[in-house]
Amino acid sequence: MTLFALMGAIEAGLIFGLVAMGVFLSFRVLDFPDLTVDGSFPLGAAIAAVSIMHGIDPYLATLFAAIAGYAAGFVTAQLNVRLNILHLLASILVMMALYSVNLRIMGRPNLPLPASDTVFSPLSGLPIPGYLSMPIALFAIVTLGKFVLDWFLGTEVGLALRATGANPRMAAAQGIDRARMLPLGLGISNAYVAVAGALFAQSQGFADVTMGVGVIIIGLASVIVGETVMSVRTIFLATAAAIVGSVVYRIVIAFALNLDAIGLRAQDLNIVTAVLVVAAIAASRFRKPSLAGLKAASPQKQTS
Secondary structure (H helix, E strand, O other), X not given: OOHHHHHHHHHHHHHHHHHHHHHHHHHHHOOOOOOOHHHHHHHHHHHHHHHHHOOOOHHHHHHHHHHHHHHHHHHHHHHHHOOOOOHHHHHHHHHHHHHHHHHHHHOOOEEEOOOOOOOOHHHHHOOOOHHHHHHHHHHHHHHHHHHHHHHHHHOHHHHHHHHHHHOHHHHHHOOOOHHHHHHHHHHHHHHHHHHHHHHHXXXXXXXXXXXXXXXXXXXXXXXXXXXXXXXXXXXXHHHHHHHHHHHXXXXXXXXXXXXXXXXXXXXXXXXXXXXXXXXXXXXXXXXXXXXHHHHHHHHHHHHO
């Protein structure tokens, strides 16, 4: 694998590290199978692309993407808690609706971005090799996102959120309102995913309405791989594992697709992903279920 391919895999892994943290929040912390991310990822890309095309500052455009992602997760949660729609069906409905919303926002299926108007544009003036500047910038962004999520989950509201996912009955007995916690949690989860979509569009130079297909699988694969290679006994380690898992996943995929001896091609990406996830799940069976302690023990002890 060439250095260019390796750097590209690391860049993609860092961007999808935000997706992995969002998926970790919904699947692991809230115990909510949320497929909204397949729609909120291109939603963030579409919002950012259209905003930048209209002359809005790229940083502000990325903030708009986060707000739109939060709204998508909020709607999914409301369908579940207010209308009693099954969580999986609620997220599928919002994901389907977002496809049309994204088309409306962009006005066409694919929207190119001017290369000079992105959050990464200032990197061109730095005395750093081009193949290093992007990973360094993305590492800083993802690290900031990680510490913000770690801080939030350690607050009183964050502990209530964790308790809601770990033990809804216990949380209700302590006066924690699931109808308030779930929209908040899913909103934050999809905000992270939408920011990842905005950054991905700006790094690749375009937004596409189909770019969210399979994002939930990538996010789950990253979380599972991260839990396999790292201990997840604390929130700090769990979010770090999600990011590490995303980078490892992308590197393994890039290595497999660039290994001529195997004979794999780009169209084999899905089968490589499936094999990698199965291997990670199989390997995780040999590890102690430390995540159970993270979900069940910590919030109850700290909220009681």
